[in-house]
Amino acid sequence: MIDLYPNDEASTPKKRGRPKIDPDQSETRRKLIRAGLVHLTEKGYSSVGVDEILHAAGVPKGSFYHYFANKADFGLQLVDAYNRFFLAKLDKAFEQRDLSPLDRLRAFTRDAEAGMAHYDFRRGCLVGNLGQEMGALPEGFRARLIEVLEEWQARTADCLSEAQADGALGPDRNVEELALFFWTGWEGAVLRAKLEKGPEPLRRFTTTFFDLLAE
Amino acid sequence: MIDLYPNDEASTPKKRGRPKIDPDQSETRRKLIRAGLVHLTEKGYSSVGVDEILHAAGVPKGSFYHYFANKADFGLQLVDAYNRFFLAKLDKAFEQRDLSPLDRLRAFTRDAEAGMAHYDFRRGCLVGNLGQEMGALPEGFRARLIEVLEEWQARTADCLSEAQADGALGPDRNVEELALFFWTGWEGAVLRAKLEKGPEPLRRFTTTFFDLLAE
Numbered sequence: 327m328i329d330l331y332p333n334d335e336a337s338t339p340k341k342r343g344r345p346k347i348d349p350d351q352s353e354t355r356r357k358l359i360r361a362g363l364v365h366l367t368e369k370g371y372s373s374v375g376v377d378e379i380l381h382a383a384g385v386p387k388g389s390f391y392h393y394f395a396n397k398a399d400f401g402l403q404l405v406d407a408y409n410r411f412f413l414a415k416l417d418k419a420f421e422q423r424d425l426s427p428l429d430r431l432r433a434f435t436r437d438a439e440a441g442m443a444h445y446d447f448r449r450g451c452l453v454g455n456l457g458q459e460m461g462a463l464p465e466g467f468r469a470r471l472i473e474v475l476e477e478w479q480a481r482t483a484d485c486l487s488e489a490q491a492d493g494a495l496g497p498d499r500n501v502e503e504l505a506l507f508f509w510t511g512w513e514g515a516v517l518r519a520k521l522e523k524g525p526e527p528l529r530r531f532t533t534t535f536f537d538l539l540a541e
Numbered sequence: 542m543i544d545l546y547p548n549d550e551a552s553t554p555k556k557r558g559r560p561k562i563d564p565d566q567s568e569t570r571r572k573l574i575r576a577g578l579v580h581l582t583e584k585g586y587s588s589v590g591v592d593e594i595l596h597a598a599g600v601p602k603g604s605f606y607h608y609f610a611n612k613a614d615f616g617l618q619l620v621d622a623y624n625r626f627f628l629a630k631l632d633k634a635f636e637q638r639d640l641s642p643l644d645r646l647r648a649f650t651r652d653a654e655a656g657m658a659h660y661d662f663r664r665g666c667l668v669g670n671l672g673q674e675m676g677a678l679p680e681g682f683r684a685r686l687i688e689v690l691e692e693w694q695a696r697t698a699d700c701l702s703e704a705q706a707d708g709a710l711g712p713d714r715n716v717e718e719l720a721l722f723f724w725t726g727w728e729g730a731v732l733r734a735k736l737e738k739g740p741e742p743l744r745r746f747t748t749t750f751f752d753l754l755a756e
Contacts, residue, residue, distance in 0.1 A: 372588030373677040448676055454729075457736040458673035461583040461663055471736055507749040510742060511722070514669075514729025521672040521686055527725060534722040538753040 355393045357383040362404045367449040371401055372462045398464040401456070405467070408452040409474045416478060420485045427489035428536065431482065431508075435532045439525050442516070450520040454513040479505040495539065508535065570608045572598040577619045582664040586616055587677045613679040616671070620682070623667040624689045631693060635700045642704035643751065646697065646723075650747045654740050657731070665735045669728040694720040710754065723750065 361383040365374045376397055380387055394400040419434035442449065453474055456467055483505035489495040495504075511531055518527035576598035580589045591612050595602055609615040634649035657664065668689055671682055698720035704710040710719075726746055733742035 368676040370585070370587060370674055370677060372585060373674070450673065450676075454732065455673055457732050458665065458670055459585055459588070460736050461665075462585060462588040468736060468738070475733075503745060503749050506742075506745055507726070510729040510733055510746050511726035512729070513732060514725040514727070517669065517672050517728060517732070518690075518725055521675050521683065523683070527721075530718060530721055531725050534718050538756075541753075541756045 354383075354385055354389050357385055358390060358393065358400070359404060359407050362400060363408060363452065364449070366401070366404060367408075367452050367455060368445075370455045370459050372459055376400070398466065401463075402466065402470060404452065405456070405470055405474060409477070412474075413477065413481070416481050420481060426494060427485050427492060428494050428539070431485055432532065432536065435512075435528060438516075439519075439528045442519055442528070443525060447519050447523045447525070451513060451516045454516055457513070458517075475509060479509050482508055499539075504539070511535065569598075569600055569604050572600055573605060573608065573615070574619060574622050577615060578623060578667065579664070581616070581619060582623075582667050582670060583660075585670045585674050587674055591615070613681065616678075617681065617685060619667065620671070620685055620689060624692070627689075628692065628696070631696050635696060641709060642700050642707060643709050643754070646700055647747065647751065650727075650743060653731075654734075654743045657734055657743070658740060662734050662738045662740070666728060666731045669731055672728070673732075690724060694724050697723055714754075719754070726750065 358379060361379050365379060365382065376387075376390060379400075380390060390400070394403065415437065416434060419437060420430050422430050422433060425433060453471055456463060457471055460468060460471075479502070483501045486495060486499070486501035486504055490497060490499060490501060495501070515527045515531035518531075519525060521527075573594060576594050580594060580597065591602075591605060594615075595605055605615070609618065630652065631649060634652060635645050637645050637648060640648060668686055671678060672686055675683060675686075694717070698716045701710060701714070701716035701719055705712060705714060705716060710716070730742045730746035733746075734740060736742075
C-alpha cells in the first residue's frame with residue numbers, strides 16, 4: 327500500500343489562472359506532498375498539524391499557503407497524489423500478462439505487503455485512515471474518498487472479469503460485489519496489520535479470500 | 542456496533558487501595574466514560590481533547606484526574622467499557638438458540654447495523670478507530686486492542702464451530718481463520734459505512750460473506 331514517494335510533479339493538475347511556477351517552487355510543493363503522505367499515512371489527519379509538515383519538509387509557512395488554501399485543501403491534494411500513486415501500482419499488478427488474472431491480484435497484495443513492511447507496518451492506507459476519521463474531517467472529503475475507492479474497485483472488477491473469462495471464476499460470480507468485498511476487507515486487513523505491526527493480517531485475509539473464491 | 546450507552550458501573554474494575562467512592566462520584570465517572578465513548582467512536586482519539594469530554598459530560602477537570610491518570614489511561618478504560626458492552630451484544634446474538642448458528646451471526650450484523658443507523662452512521666467501532674490511529678497512540682494500546690479483537694473472534698469461532706457441528710459449514714472449514722476473516726472484513730465494512738454514511742457497505746459485505754460460506 328505504502329511505498330510512498332510518488333513522483334507527482336509530472337501529473338500535478340494545473341489550476342486555472344495560476345501563474346506558471348518555477349522549478350524551485352514545484353520542488354517545494356513536492357516536498358510538502360511527500361511529507362504530508364508520510365505523516366498522514368502514519369498518524370491520520372487530525373493528529374498532524376501544518377507546522378509538523380512544514381518542519382518535516384523544511385519549508386516556510388508562506389510557501390505552504392502559496393500552494394494550498396488551508397489544511398483541508400492540502401489533505402484533498404494528498405488524496406489525489408496518493409490515488410495517482412496507487413492507481414499506477416494497481417495497473418502495474420493487473421497488467422502482468424504472464425500471470426493469471428487471480429495471480430495478478432495476489433501479486434498486488436504481496437507488493438502492498440512489501441510496501442508496508444518497508445516502513446515497519448507503521449503506515450496504513452491514506453484513504454482508510456481518512457475514512458476512519460470521517461467524523462473529524464471537512465465534509466468535502468467524503469465524496470472524494472468514495473470515488474477513489476470505487477476507482478480501485480472498478481480496476482479489480484475488470485481483473486476478476488478476466489478470471490471469469492478464463493474459467494478461474496464461475497460465471498455466476500458477481501465481480502463487482504467481489505471487488506467491493508475485497509476492498510472492504512483489504513482496508514480492514516491494512517488496519518489490522520498496522521495494529522499488529524506485522525504482515526500476518528494481510529496474508530491471512532488474502533489466503534482465506536482466495537480459498538473462498540476457489541470453492 | 543454502536544448503541545453506545547453501556548451501563549458500566551456495576552462492572553467497573555476495583556483499583557487496589559482505592560478508597561470506596563460515593564455514588565455521586567461513580568455517576569461522574571459514568572458520565573465521563575459515556576461522553577468519551579460518544580466522542581471517540583465518532584472522531585477517534587487524536588482529535589478529541591480532554592476539555593471537550595469534560596464539557597460534554599459537564600464535569601470539572603479535577604474529577605477527571607480523580608478517576609484517570611491521563612488521557613491515555615482514560616482511553617484504555619474506554620476500551621474496557623466498550624469491550625464489556627460489545628461482548629454482551631455478541632453473547633446476546635450468539636445465545637439465540639431458536640436461530641441456526643449462522644443466523645445468529647447474521648443477527649449480530651443486523652443489530653450492529655441498527656446501532657450505527659441510530660446515530661446516522663456517524664459512529665464507528667472504537668477498536669477500529671483506535672487501531673487506525675495506532676501511529677498516534679501510546680504504545681500500551683496495541684496489545685489491549687489486539688486482545689479485544691481476539692476475544693470477539695473467539696466467540697465468533699465458537700458460533701462457526703456450532704454451524705460446523707450442524708453441517709451448515711463443511712468439516713474442512715477452518716473456523717478460527719474464518720472468524721478472523723469476518724472481523725477483519727467487518728471492521729473494514731464499519732469504516733466504509735461511516736464513510737458512506739449508510740448501511741450498504743455492511744449489508745453488501747455480509748451478503749457476500751455468507752454467499753461465499755454457502756458454496
